[in-house]
Amino acid sequence: xxxxxxxxxxxxxxxxxxxxxxxxxxxxxxxxxxxxxxxxxxxxxxxxxxxxxxxxxxxxxxxxxxxxxxxxxxxxxxxxxxxxxxxxxxxxxxxxxxxxxxxxxxxxxxxxxxxxxxxxxxxxxxxxxxxxxxxxxxxxxxxxxxxxxxxxxxxxxxxxxxxxxxxxxxxxxxxxxxxxxxxxxxxxxxxxxxxxxxxxxxxxxxxxxxxxxxxxxxxxxxxxxxxxxxxxxxxxxxxxxxxxxxxxxxxxxxxxxxxxxxxxxxxxxxxxxxxxxxxxxxxxxxxxxxxxxxxxxxxxxxxxxxxxxxxxxxxxxxxxxxxxxxxxxxxxxxxxxxxxxxxxxxxxxxxxxxxxxxxxxxxxx
Amino acid sequence: xxxxxxxxxxxxxxxxxxxxxxxxxxxxxxxxxxxxxxxxxxxxxxxxxxxxxxxxxxxxxxxxxxxxxxxxxxxxxxxxxxxxxxxxxxxxxxxxxxxxxxxxxxxxxxxxxxxxxxxxxxxxxxxxxxxxxxxxxxxxxxxxxxxxxxxxxxxxxxxxxxxxxxxxxxxxxxxxxxxxxxxxxxxxxxxxxxxxxxxxxxxxxxxxxxxxxxxxxxxxxxxxxxxxxxxxxxxxxxxxxxxxxxxxxxxxxxxxxxxxxxxxxxxxxxxxxxxxxxxxxxxxxxxxxxxxxxxxxxxxxxxxxxxxxxxx
Numbered sequence: 118x119x120x121x122x123x124x125x126x127x128x129x130x131x132x133x134x135x136x137x138x139x140x141x142x143x144x145x146x147x148x149x150x151x152x153x154x155x156x157x158x159x160x161x162x163x164x165x166x167x168x169x170x171x172x173x174x175x176x177x178x179x180x181x182x183x184x185x186x187x188x189x190x191x192x193x194x195x196x197x198x199x200x201x202x203x204x205x206x207x208x209x210x211x212x213x214x215x216x217x218x219x220x221x222x223x224x225x226x227x228x229x230x231x232x233x234x235x236x237x238x239x240x241x242x243x244x245x246x247x248x249x250x251x252x253x254x255x256x257x258x259x260x261x262x263x264x265x266x267x268x269x270x271x272x273x274x275x276x277x278x279x280x281x282x283x284x285x286x287x288x289x290x291x292x293x294x295x296x297x298x299x300x301x302x303x304x305x306x307x308x309x310x311x312x313x314x315x316x317x318x319x320x321x322x323x324x325x326x327x328x329x330x331x332x333x334x335x336x337x338x339x340x341x342x343x344x345x346x347x348x349x350x351x352x353x354x355x356x357x358x359x360x361x362x363x364x365x366x367x368x369x370x371x372x373x374x375x376x377x378x379x380x381x382x383x384x385x386x387x388x389x390x391x392x393x394x395x396x397x398x399x400x401x402x403x404x405x406x407x408x409x410x411x412x413x414x415x416x417x418x419x420x421x422x423x424x425x426x427x428x429x430x431x432x433x434x435x436x437x438x439x440x441x442x443x444x445x446x447x448x449x450x451x452x453x454x455x456x457x458x459x460x461x462x463x464x465x466x467x468x469x470x471x472x473x474x475x476x477x478x479x480x481x482x
Numbered sequence: 483x484x485x486x487x488x489x490x491x492x493x494x495x496x497x498x499x500x501x502x503x504x505x506x507x508x509x510x511x512x513x514x515x516x517x518x519x520x521x522x523x524x525x526x527x528x529x530x531x532x533x534x535x536x537x538x539x540x541x542x543x544x545x546x547x548x549x550x551x552x553x554x555x556x557x558x559x560x561x562x563x564x565x566x567x568x569x570x571x572x573x574x575x576x577x578x579x580x581x582x583x584x585x586x587x588x589x590x591x592x593x594x595x596x597x598x599x600x601x602x603x604x605x606x607x608x609x610x611x612x613x614x615x616x617x618x619x620x621x622x623x624x625x626x627x628x629x630x631x632x633x634x635x636x637x638x639x640x641x642x643x644x645x646x647x648x649x650x651x652x653x654x655x656x657x658x659x660x661x662x663x664x665x666x667x668x669x670x671x672x673x674x675x676x677x678x679x680x681x682x683x684x685x686x687x688x689x690x691x692x693x694x695x696x697x698x699x700x701x702x703x704x705x706x707x708x709x710x711x712x713x714x715x716x717x718x719x720x721x722x723x724x725x726x727x728x729x730x731x732x733x734x735x736x737x738x739x740x741x742x743x744x745x746x747x748x749x750x751x752x753x754x755x756x757x758x759x760x761x762x763x764x765x766x767x768x769x770x771x772x773x774x775x776x777x778x779x780x781x782x783x784x785x786x787x788x789x790x791x792x793x794x
Contacts, residue, residue: 169689189692196693202686206708219695263694 119180119270119303120145121166126175126185128161128327135161137327138175143305143320148297150318151307154350158327160275163307167273168192180270190219195264197274201256203248203263210235210244213262220267234262237296253281257289261296271303278313290317311351315339323347333478341460341475345467348395348460354424356395359431360464364389372461375430377408380456382474391464394431398424400455401436403444407451416444427452513769519762527758541575542759544568546585546750546767550577585764588746593771594657595742596726599664603721604714606665607672608680612702614673615680616688626677632670638730648735657740660732664725672717679713680706715782719775726772743768 121143128136136158143149151159164170166177168189177185184192195216203212210231217227235241238258243251248259257277264272277293278286294317297304308314314321315335323330323338323346331343342348348356361374367387371378374394381394403425411427411434423440426433429452436452438444461470471479490498519527521538550572553561561578564570572579613619614626644663645654653659683706691701707714733745747764750757 167693169692188698189689190695190697194693196690198686198690200684200686202684202690204687204690204705215691216694219700263690267694 120178121271121303121305122176122178123162123166124176124178126162126165126172126177128158128165128170129173135327136165136172139324139327139329141322141329141332143303145303146301148294148304148317148319149306150314150321151305151324152311152314152318152321152350153309153324153330155309157324159307159309159322159324162324163273163275163305166271166305167194167196169196193267193269194271194273195267195269197260197264197272197277199276199279201260201280203256203259205248208245208247209240209251209259212248212259213244213266216263216267230266231262234266237265237299238262254285254289257281261293265296265300265302269302271305272297274304274306276308277306278308286313293317312353315351323350325350337478340458341469341478342395343469343479345393345395345462345464345469348462348469352397354398354435354437356397356460357401357434358462359394359396359429359434360391361394361431362391365392365461365470374409379409379454379459381459381461382457382472384461384470384472385476386470386472388461388463388470392470393462393464394454395460395462395469396434396454397458398435398437400458401427401434402453402455403436403438403442403450404453405451407453409452409454410449411452413444413446413448413450415446516762516769517766520759520766522759522762524757524759527762528756539571539759540568541571542757542763544571544579545757545760546763547583548572548579549581549583550575551580552576553578585743585746585750588741588743589767591657591736591740592726592742592744592768595660595664595740596722596771598657598661599668599725600718600722602661602665603668603672604718607669607676607717608707608710608714610669610673611676611680612706614677616685626674629670629673632666637667641730641734644731645734653735655736655738655740660736660740660742663731663735664721664728668721668724672721675717675720676710676713679710679717683709712782715779719779719782722775723772 123142124140126136126139127134139158139162151163153159161170165172165185166179168184168187168191172185175185176183179192179194189196204215207215213234214227214231217230222230231244232241235244238261240255240258240262243255248256251259260277274293278289281289290313306314306317318335320333321335321338322332325346331338331347338347339351342351342356345358348358359374361372363373365372365381365384365388367385368383369381369387370383371380372392372394373379379394409429411429413425414428414433415426417424417426418440421440422437423442423444425436425438425444427436427450434452444450457474460475461472462468463470469475469479518534518536520542521540522533522536523539523541526533526536527542548568553576557578558573558576564573569579614622619625648654648659648663651659653662687705687709688698688701691705692698696704727744728742729744732742736742736745743764747761747768750760750764
């Protein structure tokens with residue numbers, strides 16, 4: 118079990134820069150998510166932590182020890198691959214025992230360990246089977262078994278649920294989280310699925326184009342995104358942006374959208390120019406008394422809620438409302454935005470402006 | 483792989499069976515004829531019209547493995563009664579066995595050179611293929627093309643330079659020389675074939691082994707090699723067949739110590755009349771090792787041929 122610290126880590130593949138100067142700390146026992154779209158550098162970051170790639174520059178500390186240039190075999194970590202990478206020429210038991218055999222552990226002890234792990238994962242009855250004919254879930258369990266059998270300092274998982282059916286993924290993610298809680302081991306988990314990240318993670322790092330966009334607990338990231346990218350990547354539907362040109366003063370508590378005053382959390386970063394007014398769909402209320410108007414373009418029925426697409430003078434937005442609300446396509450309606458949840462972004466840099474509400478989150482992000 | 487959706491009808495199956503069996507018979511006739519000729523008497527072997535049913539004899543095999551001298555009646559009497567069955571066969575023809583022939587030695591040369599070059603080829607080929615498949619080799623594509631380009635001419639086109647080179651290096655008529663030569667000829671094919679096989683093995687297996695605490699070489703040895711066994715086996719068959727059957731270089735570069743069976747077999751004709759049964763016997767025995775090797779590895783061979791063509 119260990120703390121993992123990444124400092125100014127950079128990775129170039131030839132002239133391609135995959136990871137640009139990442140810095141973050143994963144605390145002991147955390148379930149840590151590396152989240153981002155494909156090609157954002159999250160897998161490369163994970164592989165550098167594991168020692169499957171060596172960083173071009175920067176330091177990686179596992180348990181206080183600098184391991185950046187050490188081979189994987191000397192880092193005492195376990196890795197679960199997306200395709201599981203079970204050794205095809207060995208049976209289930211052999212696969213699980215393989216890391217122990219490399220340590221020169223006596224046979225009797227290996228057997229005891231393997232049986233113990235098989236018990237935890239509920240795969241005792243398939244220990245003698247070849248890995249070829251196993252179902253996706255059992256393969257996943259065997260891969261996990263091979264990872265936990267050694268009591269490594271940390272687990273690294275590269276989209277471990279990506280190869281499973283959607284239905285089964287749900288079940289496996291619960292199992293994974295339960296396993297983590299039971300073992301209490303530091304786990305770093307790469308995924309491109311924001312729902313999975315929110316659901317399972319203690320902490321999330323959101324990456325894009327090799328850059329860490331934000332780092333924090335799921336709710337902070339959801340409520341107070343540091344950049345427009347994070348605001349859009351997390352949440353379904355994503356955060357709405359009402360684009361406007363204008364200014365917001367230091368300490369100001371309102372902006373003018375289409376000449377209508379909108380309350381915002383007290384702004385600490387005054388700005389002038391192209392701005393975006395960010396609000397999550399569930400914080401958009403349809404209220405005929407409100408001065409800001411929008412036209413209903415479409416509705417999507419989702420059971421208990423519905424997603425309403427509206428056209429406003431500042432762009433198309435979506436609102437989440439109870440499905441009992443009667444909404445007519447083509448109708449004009451007033452819109453109210455919950456002022457406590459609004460984030461303003463500089464449209465050009467994409468960065469969130471600091472406010473009284475999000476300054477605590479942005480300070481460490 | 484696609485299968486036809488409907489089960490073929492009985493008639494279709496029957497027709498397919500007939501076609502396959504007749505094709506097999508047609509291709510096997512020369513082989514069967516050689517094997518049969520090995521058991522014929524010299525008269526039967528050149529009889530016209532050819533005889534299909536004949537009295538089998540081991541005379542061809544005896545002649546293949548022995549040197550004989552024609553003996554007068556007095557010499558036969560002096561030699562005493564024949565002590566073994568092969569003595570008896572020689573006596574029936576009015577000859578006495580004066581010693582073993584050189585066939586055994588030549589056959590052994592073929593085994594040493596054929597299997598030696600195949601083994602060397604596999605070791606070098608696997609190592610090179612692994613490197614080309616997994617590492618960043620500068621000018622990789624050019625190097626691979628160079629390697630392949632050695633295949634673009636018939637090997638015999640370079641016979642004269644190789645002959646001169648071997649003479650100067652003292653490799654003429656040596657086992658080492660022939661092993662090196664056949665390895666050089668086969669290596670391009672084996673690097674390319676093996677690279678294909680190793681490319682198909684996901685790199686995650688090795689990475690898993692690295693994470694599990696194994697060194698790079700252990701990962702290669704314990705994880706990649708067992709996975710590549712199929713590819714190595716089928717490549718080995720191709721290499722062995724070439725080295726085993728090679729005739730032109732063997733004629734040119736070997737004459738005694740390291741002479742392989744292919745250039746030796748025809749020389750049997752010259753000793754004491756046209757002894758076709760002995761030639762056929764030599765050819766039959768010569769076929770056995772490759773046949774056994776191929777049958778042993780045939781599962782791999784079939785998978786080897788279709789490997790990569792089918793998405794698993």
